[in-house]
Amino acid sequence: MRVELSSKRLRSDFVKKIAELSGQNLYLCYQCGKCSAGCPMGFAMDILPNQIMRLVQLGLEEDIANSKTVWLCASCLTCTVRCPRGVDLSRVMEALRLLTLRKNKNYVEPSKMPPETVADLPQIALVSGFRKLTS
Amino acid sequence: MAKREERIGVFVCHCGLNIAGTVDVQRVVDEIKRYPGVVHAEHYMYMCSDPGQELMRKAIREKGLTAVVNANCSPSLHERTFRRVCASVGLNPYRCEIANIREQCSWPHTYDKETATKKALAIIKTTVERLRLNMMLTPLVIPLIKRALVIGGGIAGIQAALDIANGGYQVILVEKEASLGGHVMELSATFPTLESPKDFLIPRIDEVMAHPNIRLYLNSEVDAVSGYVGSFNVKIRQKTKIVEEEIGAIVTAPGFDLLPREKLPVYPDDPDIVDGLQFERILSPERLTYGKIKRPSDGRVPQDIVFIQCAGSRDPEHGMPYCSRVCCMYTAKQVLLYRKAVLEGQAYVCYMDIRSDAKGYEEFFQQVMSHDGVLYVRGNVSRAFRDGDKLKIWTVDTLSGKSLEITADMVVLALAMVSRPGTRELARKLNISVNEHGFLTEAHIKLRPVESLTSGIFLAGTAQWPRDIPDTIASASAAASKVLSLFSRKELLHEPTTAHVDEEVCSGCGVCVPVCTYKAISIDENKKVAVVNEALCEGCGSCAATCPSKAMQHRNWSHRQLLAMIDVAGGGYV
Structure with a gap:
């Protein structure tokens, strides 16, 4: 399918919100790929971090929504530290998660977690997991 | 020519391991020492170095050498170096020849030392034979008109014209259009400063118009060019009128198209x-x-x-x-x-x-x-x-x-x-070459980037290759500085190793005329013989090879020399 590119799409609420929530100039990214090259979770991602940046630039919200990447992001800040253009990619990832979470949608549902898992996991992992993955 | 007692010296260079790694230089020296006429032979790590040159000087002086063979790299690299060494101790530089045992011997035969050594000896022996008949020559002095022609009034032509004119020499600037400035005048602003081109171009144009050393021909084109470095004759067509000018050097800057x-x-x-x-x-x-x-x-x-x-x-x-x-x-x-x-x-x-x-x-x-x-x-x-x-x-x-x-x-x-459609035609008139895309060709992409292969004709701007404004200005100033360095000479010297005609033998058949790339040969209709304009001759030898009666000979590459070389060439290694 050919994607229709227009100023409407490039200036959609989605792009504006991501820019606003992350506080980043999304168009600074010149696609060098250094973020993906160093991402410790990259092996498990279906779309790499640099591709996420490109999809945001193009306003392709659905492609990002269908991907697990932003939820796999560990917020370790490796990408942020390495970006040659000074883009704080972790904030962009956080902004993308917030778009979902602010609609009161949880990525993991605490009430539906099996009791064994809750019992097995360390407290600190649960707390940080809930902070990142629930609204 | 009277027979003379030849005392020939042979200097074999190791070029580090480039030559010595393949050719047995000691064996070459030992064998060539026994060759008739050779009175001195030695080898050294780098003959082009200062100590190497000193070895040559010492041997020429002490052994009274009358001719020298330098067995080393291609003559395009160090022929001049070694000829200067000879001249510095009073030996005519044209009594020094290079035997190329690197590009034509050690490099292609890296894995066969025996063949390489035999071939090196053969190359040196042929050079010795050639040297026996080498004449002592002196460079030709040719006239130098200290006035330049600049073709094209775009930003490259303007820069070159001003540089030469400000250096104190007269410039003739020829522009096809009715005004100066070329494509740069069409631009709205320039990257990366967003400066308007008019801001820097209009003052330059005013300077050209008012310059006492610049004569401007607008609405004009170069119709024909003849002559050679130092004295070209150019016909400039201004609408229906044709003007002739005598000039010494040319800067070619006809620009680009989309x-x-x-x-x-x-x-x-x-x-x-x-x-x-x-x-x-x-x-x-x-x-x-x-x-x-x-x-x-x-x-x-x-x-x-x-x-x-x-x-x-x-x-x-x-x-x-x-x-x-x-x-x-x-x-x-x-x-x-x-x-x-x-x-x-x-x-x-x-x-x-x-x-x-x-x-x-x-x-x-x-x-x-x-x-x-x-x-x-x-x-x-x-x-x-x-x-x-x-x-x-x-x-x-x-x-x-x-x-x-x-x-x-x-x-x-x-x-x-x-390239502009007219650039090919202009290059043909100037007798300079263009590449497959019609861009003007430089003499050497790294070492001679603003010179054409025809001496005295220089290249500037986008007719040579796509360029931005800073690169265009740099190339134009470089071309102008080449003109200035030419004009600052007292006289113009030309290599004497040119073709010459034995008028007794020449029948005036004219076979040599079309083979000359440099248009240096004409037929004297009265005498019915070929005439070589030695200032134009670059010594390529095509005419000498073509002449059916051997009337055309190349100085220091005569037929007698070539035959003597062939006689010994086969003896060594085949």
């Missing part, structure tokens, strides 16, 4: 699909639209505009295989000017790679690509077509793998820079 749109059928003939120079005129504050950006078809301000880079560049199948070098940067500049003029506008740039390789360029580009309302799309365009009052552009974003359709009001093509 690739014709018809070559790229992907982009249909549409008023709203314009090329880079047309868009410059739309952007120019003093032209047509007074700074408002309006599209040609209906005068509306384009809200969405697509810039397409590499339109015909880097495309050997449809356009030109090379990179036009300026499009990335001028497109970035045009994008910025558009965004400044149309506050709500959206610009798209379809590109393959970004080339921003000069001072301040990458910084400028990064500023543009991250500007709001600008999207760089990495991918070329497959189709552009009209859809009502809009244009549709089919492209791809190879970074995300998405095929795209962009709806736009206007398209700007960064068409490839090409």
Whole structure:
């Protein structure tokens, strides 16, 4: 399918919100790929971090929504530290998660977690997991 | 020529391991010492070094050598060095010859030392035989008219003319159009400073017009050129009138054109699909639209505009295989000017790679690509077509793998820079060469970048290769400095190793005339013999090889010498 590119799409609420929530100039990214090259979770991602940046630039919200990447992001800040253009990619990832979470949608549902898992996991992992993955 | 007692010296260079790693230099020296006429032979690590040269001087002085063979690299590298060494101790430099045992021996025979050593000996022996018959020569002195011709009144021609004129020499500047400035005058602003070209060009043009050393021919073209470095005769056609001028050197700067749109059928003939120079005129504050950006078809301000880079560049199948070098940067500049003029506008740039390789360029580009309302799309365009009052552009974003359709009001093509159709014809008149794309060819891409292969003719600007303004100015100033260094000589010397005619033998058949690349040979109709203009002769030897009666001979490459060389060539290694 050919994607229709227009100023409407490039200036959609989605792009504006991501820019606003992350506080980043999304168009600074010149696609060098250094973020993906160093991402410790990259092996498990279906779309790499640099591709996420490109999809945001193009306003392709659905492609990002269908991907697990932003939820796999560990917020370790490796990408942020390495970006040659000074883009704080972790904030962009956080902004993308917030778009979902602010609609009161949880990525993991605490009430539906099996009791064994809750019992097995360390407290600190649960707390940080809930902070990142629930609204 | 009277027989003389030859005392020949042979100097074999190791060139580190380049030669000595393959050729047994000790054996070569031992054997050549026993060769008739050779009174001295030695080998050394680097003969071109100061101690090596000193060895030569010492041997020439102490052994009273009358001729010298230097067995080393190609003569194009150190023939001059060793001839200077000979001259410094009073030996005629044309009594020194190079035996090339590196490029023509040790390098191609790296894995066969025995053959290489035998071949080195054979090469040296042939050179010894040649030397026995070498004449002592002195360089020819040829006249030098200290007045230059500059062809083309664009920014390159203006720069070259001013540099030469300010150096104190007269310049004749020939421009085809009615005014000076060329394509640069058409530009709205220049990258990366956004300075108006008029700001720096108009004062330069005024300087040319008022310069006491510059004579300007507008609406004029070079009709014919004859002569050689130091004294060219040029006929300049000014409308119906023809003027003749005598000059000593020529700077050629006829400039560029854009690739014709018809070559790229992907982009249909549409008023709203314009090329880079047309868009410059739309952007120019003093032209047509007074700074408002309006599209040609209906005068509306384009809200969405697509810039397409590499339109015909880097495309050997449809356009030109090379990179036009300026499009990335001028497109970035045009994008910025558009965004400044149309506050709500959206610009798209379809590109393959970004080339921003000069001072301040990458910084400028990064500023543009991250500007709001600008999207760089990495991918070329497959189709552009009209859809009502809009244009549709089919492209791809190879970074995300998405095929795209962009709806736009206007398209700007960064068409490839090409040589002007007239450049080939001009090069033919000047007897200089062009490459397969019609760009003027330099004598050596690294070491002689502004010289043509014809001495006294220099190259400047975009007729040689796509260039931006700083590179054009640099090449024009470089060409001018070559002219100035030529003119600052007291007299002009020319290699005496030219062709010459034995008038007793020559029948005036004229076979030699068309084989001469340098147009140095003519037929004297009264005497019915060939005449060589030695100032034009570059000593290539084509005429001597062609002459059926051997009347044409090359100095120090005579037929007798060649036969003597052939006699010994087979004896060594085959």
